[in-house]
Amino acid sequence: MDAPEVAATYAKVDRRIIPFLFLCYILAYLDRVNIGFAKLQMAQDLALGDAAFALGAGIFFLGYFCFEVPSNLLLRRFGARRWIARIMVSWGLVSAATLFVTNEAEFYAMRFILGLTEAGFFPGVIYYLTLWYPSERRATRLSWFVSAVALAGVIGNPLSGLIMDLCSGLGGLAGWQWLFLLEGLPSVAVGIWVLFYLDSSIAEARWLSPAERALLAGRIAAEERDKPATRLSDAFKCGKVYALCAVYFTLTLGLYGIAFWLPTTIKALGVSGYLQIGLVSALPYGVAVLGMLLICRHSDRTGERRWHYAFTMGLGALGLVLSGLCADQPVLAILFLSLGTLGTIGAMPLFWPIPAAFLGGTAAAAGIGIINSIGNLGGYVGPNLPIWARRFSDSPQVALDLIALALLAGVALLLAIPRR
Known part of the structure; x- marks a missing residue:
């Protein structure tokens, strides 16, 4: 096929699967981080201090860590359609059920169980996209998918605030209880929809013509032939996989360190x-x-990932440091917080094509799961870091500087990993 037909085929795939996965990830991210908004009421109602909140916010990632790799392997075995549906329905029910917690212990338990149920969704989708797109097309598609994190903030934060404003006291429930209920149940509904909409592979896609399926499958097969033969055990023995775990740890530390505390930070600025x-x-x-x-589109055009990642994370580190220095000037502080948020969210789609470029087959599913499970432990450290930093200084600047240093350390490590 000539180039226009190739472009038309991939555009057809884009229209079919990317918006749907985008919707799924918006719901996933909302149910993961709406605890930051719920804290504004929940902390007082349940007598949760900042340290208890940070522990509960972070303990999600311990549950996530426990079931991440097995979940990704089960997705490969049972197919994306059934497994992603299972993940979404179960996490939606658990998130909605958080409205019933009445004390600190129950809060911790529900957050841990939420991590268990959601484990495998993000790396499962990353692996799923490797079944449809060759490496040179992935960063842009990943940026579209990961932009759901940012759009979840654009839409979800005002929505969360509106729910808590309008529903507080309705039916005898607090605003934070309505927040968990109204943002949890849509995940259940979309999870059921997955069973009827998503195809587990190119071969199952009846909305493509035989020629289009052959084109897509041929390009994936050609890329897989260029990779060294890999087995499941190769992912666990590969030193580069564990180095990338450390890089991703620094990314998630920054991402969730910002996300969980952003509403509290905005409130402290006088809003x-x-x-x-x-x-x-x-x-x-x-x-x-x-x-x-913009950054990911340029990365796909040039085929370069590492320096784009370094540039983006560098912007994030700079933004975090400057936001702390401008804490007494709310407009500037929010502007620099925006730069910090861009750095951490913008780096995610630049990172994930890197492990997919050298792992194939079952090793790819396991390797992506390992990196995501270990790396996401940064999501435990990020929300807790401001609490730990208070032992040494009462200044919020210390926590921001530590997060910025972690981002730069991740950049240095990524650039040190051999390309081959």
Whole structure:
């Protein structure tokens, strides 16, 4: 086929699967981080201090870590359609059920179980995209998918604020209880939809013509032939996989260190009212969407990943440091927080084509699962880092500087990993 027909075929795939996966990830991210908004009421109702909140926010990732690799292997065995549906329905039910917690122990338990149920979704989708797109097309598609994180902030933060403003006291439930219920049940509905909409492989896609399926499958097969033969055990023995775990750890440390504390940070800058806090906290995510799409498009055009990642994370580190220095100037502080958010969110789609470029087959599923499970432990450290930093200084600047240093350390490690 000539180039126009190739472009038309991939555009058809884009229209079919990317918007749907985008919707799924918006729901996943909302159910993961809406705890940051719920804290504004929940902390007082359940007598949760900042340290208890940070532990509960981070303990999600311990549950996530426990089941991540097995989940990704089960996805490869049972197919994306059935397994992603299972993940979404179960996490939606658990997230909605968080409205019933009444004390600190129950809060910790529900967050841990939520991590168990959601484990495998993100790396499963990353692996799923490797079944459809060759490496040179992935960063842009990943940026479209990962931009759901930013759009979840753009849409979800004002929505969360609106729910808490309008529903507080309705039916005898607090605003934070309505928040978990109304943002959890849509995941159940979309999870059921997955069973009827998503195809587990190119071969199952009846919405493609035989010629289009052959084109897509041929390009994936050609790329797989260029990779060294890999087995499941290769992923566990590969030193590069564990180095990438450390790089991704620094990324998630920054991402969730920002996400879980952003509503509290915005409130501390003098913004009042749940809806107003939601609208202002949407701004950093809006900046992240635009910047990420531009950077990732350029990365795909040039085929270069590492220096684009370094540039993006460098911007993030700079933004975090400057936001702390400008804490007494709210407009500048929010502007630099936007830069910090762009750095962490924008780096995600630049990172994931790297492991997929040298792992194939079952090793790819396991390797992506290992990197995501170990790397996501940064999501435990990020929310807790401001609490730990208070032992040494009362200044919020210390936590921001530590997160910035972690981002730069991840950049240095990635650039040190041999390309071959």
